[in-house]
Amino acid sequence: MIFSRKKKRDKADLNSFGKIKEDVFNFDQIERYFRNKKHEDSFQVLSDKTCQDLDFDESFMFLDRTRSKVGQQYLYNKLRNIPSNQDRLDKSERLIRAFSEDVELRNKTSRALSLLDDNDSYYITALFQDEHIQEPKWFFMIRILSFTSLLSLILFPINGKLFFVLLGVFIINLGIHFWNKRNLYLNLKSIPQLIKLSGAARQLNEIACFKGFDATLKVSIKVIDQLKFRMSFFKLGSSSASEFEALFWFVIELVKIVFLLEPLLLFGILRQLDKNRSEIEALFTFVGEIDALLSIASLREGTDKCCIPEISEEKSPLSAEALYHPLIVNAITNCIRVNDKSVLLTGSNMSGKTTFIRTIGINTLTALTINTCFGQSFSLPRMRIFSAIRISDDLLNDKSYYFEEVLTIKKMIEASQCGKMNLFLLDEIFKGTNTVERISAGKAVLSSLTQLNNFVFVSTHDLELADLLQEEYDLYHFSEIVGNKTVDFDYKLKEGKLMNRNAIKILQINGYPESVIQEAYSLALEMDEVLCMNNN
Known part of the structure; x- marks a missing residue:
């Protein structure tokens, strides 16, 4: 049996x-062991904020x-x-x-x-x-009582009155x-x-x-x-x-x-x-x-495409071949090589920008912790990981979305100055404020983060920000194919800044009134002309 x-x-x-x-x-x-363990010798303990941004719990259930x-x-x-x-x-x-x-x-x-x-x-x-x-x-009383019970039991046959003591x-x-x-x-x-x-x-x-x-x-x-x-x-x-x-x-x-x-x-x-x-x-x-x-x-x-990463203890390029996100079924793979510059991504919503940033983050984490990556090859230096991807209002502490974002990015700036290599992952920086200040503050912060031994992966809808940072960042984009009635995404990373804009076209496909569409096109054309005049 x-x-x-x-x-x-x-x-x-x-x-x-x-x-x-x-x-x-x-x-x-x-989490019990992790929460109570001291990590004095660690290069970095991943924060709860970054875990949330990288969907850590879901990833752990897979890993x-x-x-x-x-x-x-x-x-x-x-x-x-x-x-x-x-x-x-x-x-x-x-x-x-x-x-x-x-x-x-x-x-x-x-x-x-x-x-x-x-x-x-x-x-x-x-x-x-x-x-x-x-x-x-009073624990000494327990020893006395235990000894009294033993003594009473032993002497009980000699003196029957000890029964009452025992009782x-x-x-x-x-x-x-x-x-x-x-x-x-x-x-x-x-x-x-x-x-x-x-x-x-x-x-x-x-x-x-x-x-x-x-x-x-x-x-x-x-x-x-x-x-x-x-x-x-x-x-x-x-x-x-x-x-x-x-x-x-x-x-x-x-x-x-x-x-x-x-x-x-x-x-x-x-x-x-x-x-x-x-x-x-x-x-x-x-x-x-x-x-x-x-x-x-x-x-x-159990993983079709996985590899052992090459990890350098010195500053070295970050290079990925056929990298993908392990939680996505039939995921599209992408390749990238980052050396002296960081990476700025443009593209419309749902085109793959945030997923690609998370792909870099989760693969960097698994590379440095369990020596395993999801792709054909991945090489990188030993880095700490910081992120500002999923930010929300903290209503209990009366903090707005923008204020939460300000505090998160401030920690990144402080971390960037410590001399250790860092990976900063940001999605739509300062999207909680107006356009002019978003672009101005975003440019200043992103220029600061990319200094020293840091890699930055950031996405933005602001094409102006891409123009301002093209000397410090390699520009990449994701794009969609818009037909008469459909919008298709290939989720492939492409070099350069996004040139075509399809947001108004997508409104048209989804049945917005023609008057709204025409006014949107007209205003977009006027704003483009103003921007061109300002640039000249």
Whole structure:
């Protein structure tokens, strides 16, 4: 029977490799490790604002192929944390390659990771990241009461009157026992899962290619195993137990009450866990890293066009061949090479400008975090990522759209002066204000951002802005084909500034009154003449 279940699980793992997970994503739990972790050594921690701009949650649901909740939390943190170097990259790529080629290795790894596929595994991080419950000042009374119960029980055959002492202590212990139940339930999800984490780490460490992955791992496993017996007491009887099992658990509960075993064991274990936070985190990191690498191998297997990026630690061109957005089905690919200048995009709405900017952003992120890109090739320097794409009013704090945009872009200007390489992604800069000031302020800001070691990708409808920045920015555009009754987009990036304007034509196609169309054309012609006169 056990062998049969193992075969079924291996078959399920084999069939799921390379496929998108069909799972419920609880981001409140997935983010726990990331939110509480310190990232002092990181090159950059991706901000919530940039995550929102790049549709990070949706991207994570596509990228995540982990087998355990520990691995899922670890991968989430990995994707939001751009490292400062490429340490261990060669070792990681060897393991990814091994997962891709060795079915038996995948099955063994998946079996170990399956120990941690329960939602309670999300709470393991609390054991090394959160503050533990502290003993109350009167905790010494628990030890006295426990000792009194033991002594009364031993001496009861000699002196029957000690029964009343035992009864009185039992009543007091009963109150303390149920007072402690709240403390117990707070740790009932995390502590039992720690046993599973230790078991998974031990199984993985026995696999040849993982030995030596962490030199201190055996010590960490041994430390946790020493607490295993005491941790096993934290278990509730099954609600569907038989009458015999129910009687057994009732007797066990009485013993716990008489000797106050639960508070004594709980606070004792918490003291030990508090001393061994680093060992618990070492197990978590080991299991999480292996699961994340298996996930990356599965992602690459299930993606038709993906590549390993070339990452430079110095200023170098950003070059992409057949790059595409991973969330778009049958996505159109584009190529670009950026060296000394940045990129300014023009084009009508829905033509592909914002999607292309997001494509650059998400591929830069996956390149620098999981060494994987979606396209034929992608080379880039190590950069921080900042964005101003999806901005909205903050009504609760009485901030307008324009003010929110001002604050976001101010942070970009500050970041651009720090000497590190940056990637700035902007969609329709300062679109919350009037035309003259939008163009004037936009030109000044974009000239400032492109200085030093920065790449800027910005879209605009203002063709005047393209004229002002043509010495500092390479101009590209997206365009549409407007027929008598249709508007078609090819989503292909083209060099140069957009020359044709089809906005009024699209109004005409959609049945606007002829009087509106004629007046719009007439005004557009007059405004073009004014602009030409001003330019001359």
